[in-house]
Amino acid sequence: MTTDNRDVKAPEGGDSPHRKQRSSDRIRYAFRVQVTGTDSSGYDFSQPVRTEVVTRDGGLIVCAMVLNVGDVINLMRGEKRVNARIVGQVGILKEEQLYGIQFNEYAPDFWGIKFVEPNVEAAGRAVLECGACSVQKVLPLGEIEMLVFESTRVVAHDCERCGRQTLWMEPSILGEPDLLTGAEAYNQGFETRPRRPSSANDRKHQRISMRNTKACIRRSGYADDVVDVLDLSCGGVHFLSQIDYYKGTTVEVAVPYTNGGANVFVPAEVARIQCRPSSGIPGDFGLRYVKR
Numbered sequence: 001m002t003t004d005n006r007d008v009k010a011p012e013g014g015d016s017p018h019r020k021q022r023s024s025d026r027i028r029y030a031f032r033v034q035v036t037g038t039d040s041s042g043y044d045f046s047q048p049v050r051t052e053v054v055t056r057d058g059g060l061i062v063c064a065m066v067l068n069v070g071d072v073i074n075l076m077r078g079e080k081r082v083n084a085r086i087v088g089q090v091g092i093l094k095e096e097q098l099y100g101i102q103f104n105e106y107a108p109d110f111w112g113i114k115f116v117e118p119n120v121e122a123a124g125r126a127v128l129e130c131g132a133c134s135v136q137k138v139l140p141l142g143e144i145e146m147l148v149f150e151s152t153r154v155v156a157h158d159c160e161r162c163g164r165q166t167l168w169m170e171p172s173i174l175g176e177p178d179l180l181t182g183a184e185a186y187n188q189g190f191e192t193r194p195r196r197p198s199s200a201n202d203r204k205h206q207r208i209s210m211r212n213t214k215a216c217i218r219r220s221g222y223a224d225d226v227v228d229v230l231d232l233s234c235g236g237v238h239f240l241s242q243i244d245y246y247k248g249t250t251v252e253v254a255v256p257y258t259n260g261g262a263n264v265f266v267p268a269e270v271a272r273i274q275c276r277p278s279s280g281i282p283g284d285f286g287l288r289y290v291k292r
Helices: 143-152
Strands: 032-038 044-055 058-063 072-077 080-093 096-103 124-130 136-141 154-159 164-169 214-218 225-232 236-241 250-254 264-275 283-289
Touching: 032 058, 058 080, 124 154, 124 264, 136 143, 136 154, 143 154, 214 236, 236 264
Parallel strands: none
Antiparallel strands: 032 044, 032 072, 044 058, 058 096, 072 080, 080 096, 124 136, 124 164, 154 164, 214 225, 214 250, 225 236, 236 283, 250 264, 264 283
8 A cells, every 4th residue: 555645734613523532543544435425515426435544433534525514424335334424524635525424323343443442551552463364453562562563563462253362463455455545754864862771660651662663643733743662661652753742732643653554543642851852853752641
């Protein structure tokens, strides 16, 4: 799957629905979905659209039609069908509209992804595929699992379908292979500074030092910030960035992050600032995960 650069313009007035608390993880995933409904001019339509983000109870769709907030549409994906409500318009992608939708009924299997239960504590989350049965699932990864996965790109985990422990890896197909998704990360050409030694005595969670691990930090109205992870724990992420963040800033973070992959974003806030970026030297920041 390829990625493209997208400048998303937020609509004026009102809060976008994805700023509110969500009942599940938010995953950048590209699916082709057939949508039927009535547009803002009162004309019936039935057209294919694509998803930008999927959640347990809805997602974001990209379409050429102008839709009314509150209208009900029908989504079809293969043999699966579900009715959904247009929650609001959250952006414009070139000449296409980006809408937030919420299912009107319980449909946990519509996207074909098993979402992790809310409030499960983890150092990171990733959409992985069972090597035996190919089922895809959002797996919460502990510190050691993250360390193993970043080194080998494979992690052992129990599979409910197989009834045993199997090897899980990145999905061979992320959504629809011919669709575009994600935002192309800019390349950061700075050298990583040596990290100051720190003690775990004053931390709630033991931190695990990471190498070659990327995270993606997202704020509404700003370009995605792909950063180098220094260490992480079940409580948060320690990272370097050329962007100047302020303490208390609320963000969404995906760790581990794969460019163009099915990345899982969870809410967090800037909890610590070791130093600010200056003259090409990245700043040193700490994120704390926020409970839903």
